[in-house]
Amino acid sequence: MSEASVAVHADPDLLAQAVAARLVVKLLDAQAERGQASVVLTGGRIAAAVYRAVAQLPARDAVDWSRVDVWWGDERFLPAGDPERNETQARAALLDVVPLDPARIHPMPASDGPAGNDPEAAAAGYAQELARAARPGTAALPHFDVLMLGVGEDGHVASVFPEHPVHHDNRPVSAVRGSPKPPPVRTTLTLPTINTAEEVWLVAAGADKARAVGMALAGAGPVQLPAAGVRGVSRTLWLLDRSAAANVPPRLRSLR
Numbered sequence: 001m002s003e004a005s006v007a008v009h010a011d012p013d014l015l016a017q018a019v020a021a022r023l024v025v026k027l028l029d030a031q032a033e034r035g036q037a038s039v040v041l042t043g044g045r046i047a048a049a050v051y052r053a054v055a056q057l058p059a060r061d062a063v064d065w066s067r068v069d070v071w072w073g074d075e076r077f078l079p080a081g082d083p084e085r086n087e088t089q090a091r092a093a094l095l096d097v098v099p100l101d102p103a104r105i106h107p108m109p110a111s112d113g114p115a116g117n118d119p120e121a122a123a124a125g126y127a128q129e130l131a132r133a134a135r136p137g138t139a140a141l142p143h144f145d146v147l148m149l150g151v152g153e154d155g156h157v158a159s160v161f162p163e164h165p166v167h168h169d170n171r172p173v174s175a176v177r178g179s180p181k182p183p184p185v186r187t188t189l190t191l192p193t194i195n196t197a198e199e200v201w202l203v204a205a206g207a208d209k210a211r212a213v214g215m216a217l218a219g220a221g222p223v224q225l226p227a228a229g230v231r232g233v234s235r236t237l238w239l240l241d242r243s244a245a246a247n248v249p250p251r252l253r254s255l256r
């Protein structure tokens with residue numbers, strides 16, 4: 001498990017540009033090492049800004065998109081194509097713009113999908129899809145080179161919310177009911193699944209995130225503040241704008 005490190009950028013726009021540039025480089029490095037790359041996407045405003053920034057980067061064409069696997073860390077449990085789905089937003093911002101192999105795009109199930117309007121069945125179905133892509137002879141999960149997360153004002157990541165029963169679910173993917181952030185029904189990777197990623201990037205912009213970011217970096221408990229429980233295998237990187245970084249503990253400030 002890696003220690004957290006912090007990078008701060010002047011404003012949300014520059015933050016999105018910087019994360020996009022890092023993502024392109026990360027995918028290139030993974031392809032150079034392994035011949036392929038995998039990324040786990042999330043939802044929310046800053047993530048969408050990052051996807052749009054990747055689409056606009058000329059260097060994106062250096063990535064062999066046909067050898068990139070795209071997974072999701074969480075999804076809003078809505079019908080396919082609903083504009084509020086994280087998948088719909090990521091497709092519009094980036095996935096429809098780059099030449100991905102459709103077989104390597106792995107959205108979480110929609111509420112009108114084959115599993116029906118049953119989030120528990122959808123979560124189990126996604127766990128099976130992950131297991132099918134697992135490295136032979138290894139655990140039930142594929143290799144994730146980089147997993148991106150937004151951070152909620154309450155410290156949630158993906159759809160793992162504070163004090164929610166999802167913390168007691170020991171399956172890799174969980175159904176979430178009663179989400180405090182709409183829509184109320186979602187599916188999410190659980191924290192232990194998130195923490196199998198090689199690198200986890202927590203991306204946050206805005207003063208309303210400063211409290212949660214500061215508490216997570218100061219070592220809050222993961223049930224009270226899920227962002228505090230996130231650790232990538234080789235890297236845990238907080239990518240913040242100046243406002244979100246206002247309460248970063250002094251011992252991490254030298255990295256600013």
Ligand SMILES: O=C(O)[C@H](O)[C@@H](O)[C@H](O)[C@H](O)COP(=O)(O)O
Nearest residue numbers: 043044045046150151152157158
């Ligand atoms: O589906 C979602 O809403 C998310 O995956 C959620 O975890 C999001 O990333 C954060 O709430 C941050 O969202 P913002 O960047 O919009 O604040």
